[in-house]
Amino acid sequence: MTGHILVVGIDGVRLDTLRAARTPHLDAVEAAGWLAGFELSEDAPTLSGPTWASVATGLWPRVHGxxxxVFAGHRLAAFPDVFTTAKRRGFATYVGATWSPLVTTEHGGPLFAAPTRLAYADGHALGHDRADQDVADDAARALGTGGFDAAFVYLGEPDEVAHELGTGPEYTAAVERADRRLGQVLAAVRARPGFAAERWTFLVVTDHGHRDEGGHGGRTRWERTAWLAACGAGIGPQAPTGVSHVSVAPTVLDVLGQDLRHESHLAGVSLLVHRPAAPSAAVAAVPAPAGV
Structure with missing residues (x-):
């Protein structure tokens, strides 16, 4: 039996900042499932391109290229993003993003080649706060009413603020704005007329962290530490071993009912631990935080 999956990627969020910030919506995801920190692969610098490509393809940089x-030399034709794979297999996919290489030809992109519906807001042209909000608004409308099987929503403001201002109060505020946008999209999914009979799995993931003064690409503790949170259908109460960026793609395919024995090229394994026997047992709504 197939389900639905929403993956929210929030760029450049340090785990220690996340723990100190007020993030009730991500806290609710963790309370309904788990949140796990992990160390980035040493296969590439701690940069957005390699890590989001690993999220999207389920492969390490030495394979996806x-x-x-700058994505020159990529092997995405041979190893496409999982949402392109899902669309080719008849599933409806949604991608919303504010960083151009993810969804345009700039800098050798796109990473996400051909979703059923694409929402793009140029963070550099519009400002990253506004662009993230535009994407969150579109995602809430589309996922709240449309028939999408798999979705990826990217929010980039925290990373940009850290680059410009470091990891102080302005950065924390940007992380909290990202959490509010996460909550907006989750609320729209919860409000779907058929949500009670649908089987939704939710993943939230960051690509890398930052140095105190802002910036990344090296191997200091907070640059190389990322995290992934999960809840919903098939997600257990504790994180499985080996959580990493390459866990996302096989989880997407597993939620969609694809036989992972035919996906042996993937570097990671699915995060699902079970599938409920009936829709009524599928997944309680991600709890709405009190007072938010």
Missing amino acids: IHGN
Whole structure:
């Protein structure tokens, strides 16, 4: 039996900042499932391009060929993003993003080649706060009413603020705004007329962290530490071993009912631990935080 999956990627969120910030919506995801920190692969610098490509393809940089923020030399034709794979197999997919290489030809992209519906807001042209909000608004409308099987929503403001201002109060505020946008999209999914009979799995993931003064690409503790949170259908109460960026793609395919024995090229394994026997037992709504 197939389900639905929403993956929210929030760029450049340090785990220690996340723990100190007020993030009730991500806290609710963790309370309904788990949140796990992990160390980035040493296969590439701690940059957005390689890590989001690993999220999207389920492969390490040495295979997908993206080692920096310019995607020249990629092998995406041979190893496409999982949402393109899902669409080719008849599933409806949604991608919303504010960083151009993810969804345009700039810098050798796109990473996500051909979703059923694409929402793009240029963070550099519009400002990253506004662009993230535009994408969150579109995602809430589309996922709240449309028939999408798999979705990826990217929010980039925290990373940009850290680059410009470091990891102080402005950065924490940007992380909290990202959490509110996460909550907006989750609320729209919960409000779907058929949600009670649907089987939704939710993943939230960051790509890398930052140095105190802002910036990344090295191997200091907070640059190399990422995290992934999960809840919903098939997600157990504790994180499985081996959680990493390459866990996302096989989880997407597993939620969609694809036989992972035919996906042996993937570097990671699915995060699902079970599938409920009936829709009524599928997944309680991600709890809405009190007072938010």
